[in-house]
Amino acid sequence: MKLYEVAHCRTGDKGNTLTMSIIAFKKENYPLLLEQVTVDKVKDHLQGIVLGDVERYELPSLGALQFVCHEALDTGVTTSLAMDTHGKTLSYSILELELS
Amino acid sequence: MKKNTIRIGVGTGFAGDRIEPAEILLEKANLDYLVLECLAERTIALAQKRKKANSSLGYDVLLEKRMQSLLPKLKNKATRIITNMGAANPQAGAEKILEIANQLGISIKVAVVTGDDVLSKISLDETVWETGKSLSDYGEILSANAYIGANALLSALQSDAQIIITGRVADPSLFLAPMIHEFKWPLNELDYLAQGTVVGHLLECAGQLTGGYFADPGKKDVTDLANLGFPYADVSNDGTAIFSKVENTGGQITLQTMKEQLLYEVLNPTAYTTPDIIADFSKVVFEEINPGTIKVSGVTAVGKPEKLKVSIGYNAGFIGEGEISYAGENALARAELAGEIISERIRHLYTDFRVDLIGVNATHRKAFRQIEPYEVRLRVAGKTQSSSLAALIGEEVEALYTNGPAGGGGARKNIVDVVGIVSTFIEENQIEISTEKKEVHLNEII
Numbered sequence: 001m002k003l004y005e006v007a008h009c010r011t012g013d014k015g016n017t018l019t020m021s022i023i024a025f026k027k028e029n030y031p032l033l034l035e036q037v038t039v040d041k042v043k044d045h046l047q048g049i050v051l052g053d054v055e056r057y058e059l060p061s062l063g064a065l066q067f068v069c070h071e072a073l074d075t076g077v078t079t080s081l082a083m084d085t086h087g088k089t090l091s092y093s094i095l096e097l098e099l100s
Numbered sequence: 101m102k103k104n105t106i107r108i109g110v111g112t113g114f115a116g117d118r119i120e121p122a123e124i125l126l127e128k129a130n131l132d133y134l135v136l137e138c139l140a141e142r143t144i145a146l147a148q149k150r151k152k153a154n155s156s157l158g159y160d161v162l163l164e165k166r167m168q169s170l171l172p173k174l175k176n177k178a179t180r181i182i183t184n185m186g187a188a189n190p191q192a193g194a195e196k197i198l199e200i201a202n203q204l205g206i207s208i209k210v211a212v213v214t215g216d217d218v219l220s221k222i223s224l225d226e227t228v229w230e231t232g233k234s235l236s237d238y239g240e241i242l243s244a245n246a247y248i249g250a251n252a253l254l255s256a257l258q259s260d261a262q263i264i265i266t267g268r269v270a271d272p273s274l275f276l277a278p279m280i281h282e283f284k285w286p287l288n289e290l291d292y293l294a295q296g297t298v299v300g301h302l303l304e305c306a307g308q309l310t311g312g313y314f315a316d317p318g319k320k321d322v323t324d325l326a327n328l329g330f331p332y333a334d335v336s337n338d339g340t341a342i343f344s345k346v347e348n349t350g351g352q353i354t355l356q357t358m359k360e361q362l363l364y365e366v367l368n369p370t371a372y373t374t375p376d377i378i379a380d381f382s383k384v385v386f387e388e389i390n391p392g393t394i395k396v397s398g399v400t401a402v403g404k405p406e407k408l409k410v411s412i413g414y415n416a417g418f419i420g421e422g423e424i425s426y427a428g429e430n431a432l433a434r435a436e437l438a439g440e441i442i443s444e445r446i447r448h449l450y451t452d453f454r455v456d457l458i459g460v461n462a463t464h465r466k467a468f469r470q471i472e473p474y475e476v477r478l479r480v481a482g483k484t485q486s487s488s489l490a491a492l493i494g495e496e497v498e499a500l501y502t503n504g505p506a507g508g509g510g511a512r513k514n515i516v517d518v519v520g521i522v523s524t525f526i527e528e529n530q531i532e533i534s535t536e537k538k539e540v541h542l543n544e545i546i
Contacts, residue, residue, distance in 0.1 A: 008316075008319075008320060008356060008360065010313065010360035010361070010364055013365065014365055014367055015141075015521070015522075019363065019364070019365055019366055021359070021364070023356065023363075048465065057382070059363075059369060061385075062359050062382075062384070062386075064359055064363065066369050068367055075452075076520070077142070077521075078142050078416070078519060078520045078521045079416050079483070079518060079520045081452055081454050083458070083463055083479065084464075089463045090464065093468060
């Protein structure tokens, strides 16, 4: 099962940092996110995209996780050579993550 | 008179936003305040370049178009507009608004708030927050603007100006300022400021709260995005607020859209920092009162920021781009061959160079799935300090028409003059806010 099935995501940018909310469609799936969408898994999945540290914030009352990914925007929104300089499309890259 | 609730709407969420959602809010929502938020990180540096070329420019490029549409609707209404469309030149922006009002035969009072431009106060020895490098390691500095807070707008709000125009006021502060003004909140009542800030943060990207940047057909459906309505909030004097939008506009406000926007661009949900406050968003309470009407409460303060962030624009050279398409049998291999040809010829000339295959691996910078596409578009991009080297990329891609693989078509080329952005910090006491009122008064002919 893909993360896409159980959660929605919005990405945002601050310089070379990408923010990524992972929000459970149903709150009962929050523990699944907590257990399976770990910092290590996200780093591994976004290899080649996120080059720096990844932080995870847990937001149980929202049924959501917030990831803050450093060095993730190819030097930053204003100087990136990538097509999607803001990383606006990257929400759908993490939603490709396979859950076990 | 002290009010118990005020209604604040948002008419633009970025510089290039649609025009008519603000018109609809102004006509139908009975707003006390309409905020037009039009500055992104780089917008003001680009505006500074326009000001350098012509001292009467440097305000938002769509200011004229927006004001042409809104000024006639502002007449005979008590709604006040707060906007950062002044960008690098709020004075010239205000003059332009008066000129438009004059042409339209409308009397208007405009307050101009300046003080964010700190270029003269920045030293090249300063350390860049993002990289730890010295500012002198970057290209020519073009602009330096401090993110100033809600308090900068208070004396303008105390005047009788109907439009308040400024530059780099932090986005949520544009919304917090009228709350502080109307509810007479003391600036040491930090929880009020925190709760008001979350309201501003939720509103600041306009359509992103009402279903924009959200729809995914079959999974997250949104009705009538072509006529997306922008949100407004009925804010109580304790900072709690009820969010909704004008009836019969497109989109929807749901718990899902609220959650996505709450966390949008938030680097630490337990310590969201603006010039006014550090707020704990993790404690927020969303309560759906009716479908499409959501109450927001629960946000408290963690502290106050010690310094203000300064956004510095610098000259970062040029990016050259070229694209060409291949379709049908073996399209992927032909596009790959085209990329190899270009790389062999010019890759060594650039500090940073990339070859993307649009349709395969370009958007995410890698592919999470391999599917043989029917058509592929080659994209080549490179960074350089030389404008002629930037141009060479598009020229080389275009030359693939006659020198490259079979069936290459639709070549396009592009050069971008790159303005980079980095940050430093400044003490608040170094900022000098100034408020000036300007007006057009016309004797109405009956």
